[in-house]
Amino acid sequence: MKFELGPDATGTYVKVIQFTPSIGGDAHLVLYLLKSGLYLFIGHWRGYELTTPVGRWIEKGDRVHLSGVGATVSADILPNSSTTREYNREFVTRVDGYSPMLVAEAEYEGWSLLSWRGSLIYLGRSHYFDLEDERLPGSWQEIEPWVNEFLGSSGAKVE
Numbered sequence: 001m002k003f004e005l006g007p008d009a010t011g012t013y014v015k016v017i018q019f020t021p022s023i024g025g026d027a028h029l030v031l032y033l034l035k036s037g038l039y040l041f042i043g044h045w046r047g048y049e050l051t052t053p054v055g056r057w058i059e060k061g062d063r064v065h066l067s068g069v070g071a072t073v074s075a076d077i078l079p080n081s082s083t084t085r086e087y088n089r090e091f092v093t094r095v096d097g098y099s100p101m102l103v104a105e106a107e108y109e110g111w112s113l114l115s116w117r118g119s120l121i122y123l124g125r126s127h128y129f130d131l132e133d134e135r136l137p138g139s140w141q142e143i144e145p146w147v148n149e150f151l152g153s154s155g156a157k158v159e
Contacts, residue, residue, distance in 0.1 A: 010035050012127040013102050013120035017113070019045070027113055030129045031102070031120055032140075033057050038147045039066055041087075043113030044131045050074045051114050052136075053087035054147045064091045064102055069154050072112065073135060084154040087111070091120070 015029040027045035034040075037058070043051035055068015070087040091102035100122040108115045123129065128140040137146040 011125040012123040012129055014123055014129055015116070015118060015120045017045075017116065028129070028131060029113060029116065029120060030131065032143050033064075034144055034147075036144060038144060039068070040137070040143055040147050041066065041070070041089075041114060042131065042136065043111070044133065044136075045113060046133075049112055050133065050135060051112055052150070053089075053111075053114065054150045055087065059093075062093050064093060065089075066091075069151070070111075070114075071154075087114075089114075094119075 010033045013031040013033070017027040017029070019026060025046065027049070028042070030042045030044070032040045037056050039055060039057040041053045043049060050073040051070065052073060053066070053068055053070025055066060055070075057064060057066050059065075066087065066089045068087050069084050071082050071084045073082060089104065089108050091104055094101050094103050101119045102122075103119050104117050107117050126140050128143075130138075137143045
């Protein structure tokens with residue numbers, strides 16, 4: 001089975017990072033790839049971190065490239081800067097037991113949770129993964145306007 005992401009196989013990809021409940025419970029990486037070619041990538045650990053790059057995604061062969069800008073909205077470590085900065089990341093497309101996934105083969109330093117290596121598992125084309133955080137979009141339909149607002153407020157131009 002050949003896995004091609006393509007514009008009609010957009011959707012939601014998730015990685016859960018297990019932490020003990022006594023230190024805040026699980027952290028989540030959530031990647032939304034939109035039909036418009038925009039993406040929203042979220043690193044969220046309740047009470048500890050919220051990091052959100054946005055921009056454009058493209059597929060080249062078995063690779064998915066994200067390019068855009070992002071910011072650490074909140075973090076429990078210092079220095080903590082919410083300054084917008086460039087974000088570029090590459091994933092390899094894979095299928096395991098008919099389950100599509102995106103695999104980050106290398107660590108991407110400087111982005112805390114969004115630096116992690118490993119797999120993001122496909123949840124579906126329009127599945128909204130609710131992180132219950134009022135700073136984030138509240139539904140699938142709110143993702144694209146949220147991304148455009150973030151890009152507009154950052155002054156970033158993404159091709």
